[in-house]
Amino acid sequence: MDIMTNDQFRASPGVEDWHPAGDGVAAQFRTGDFATGARLFSAIADLAEAANHHPDVEVTYPHVRVSLVTHSAGGVTEADAALAASISRAAHQLGIEAESAE
Numbered sequence: 001m002d003i004m005t006n007d008q009f010r011a012s013p014g015v016e017d018w019h020p021a022g023d024g025v026a027a028q029f030r031t032g033d034f035a036t037g038a039r040l041f042s043a044i045a046d047l048a049e050a051a052n053h054h055p056d057v058e059v060t061y062p063h064v065r066v067s068l069v070t071h072s073a074g075g076v077t078e079a080d081a082a083l084a085a086s087i088s089r090a091a092h093q094l095g096i097e098a099e100s101a102e
């Protein structure tokens with residue numbers, strides 16, 4: 001799978017929550033409490049398994065931080081853009097908004 005440029009990634013639908021981070025992209029979601037973070041993580045896990053494409057996820061009390069890269073390509077690909085959009089959609093459906101990472 002071909003690596004996308006940052007502009008190509010930003011042109012993908014539904015990735016407004018996401019920003020470049022190292023070789024990949026990342027988003028931080030303001031969950032407000034750990035139980036909500038666990039629910040978001042569970043939704044992310046289901047999406048990742050369905051896509052066979054897996055993010056790194058950090059669950060803390062107020063936030064869930066997600067980073068995505070296609071390990072086999074060493075950069076951001078369409079698989080990351082698609083999963084990023086589906087993670088954002090799942091977060092929004094849970095009433096969870098993204099924030100800029102501190």
Ligand SMILES: C[C@H](O)[C@H](O)[C@H]1CNC2=NC(N)=NC(=O)C2=N1
Nearest residue numbers: 052053054055069070071072073
């Ligand atoms: C064998 C399995 O399909 C591969 O290891 C998949 C699993 N999930 C993956 N996730 C991510 N982020 N990048 C990959 O290259 C990748 N490869």
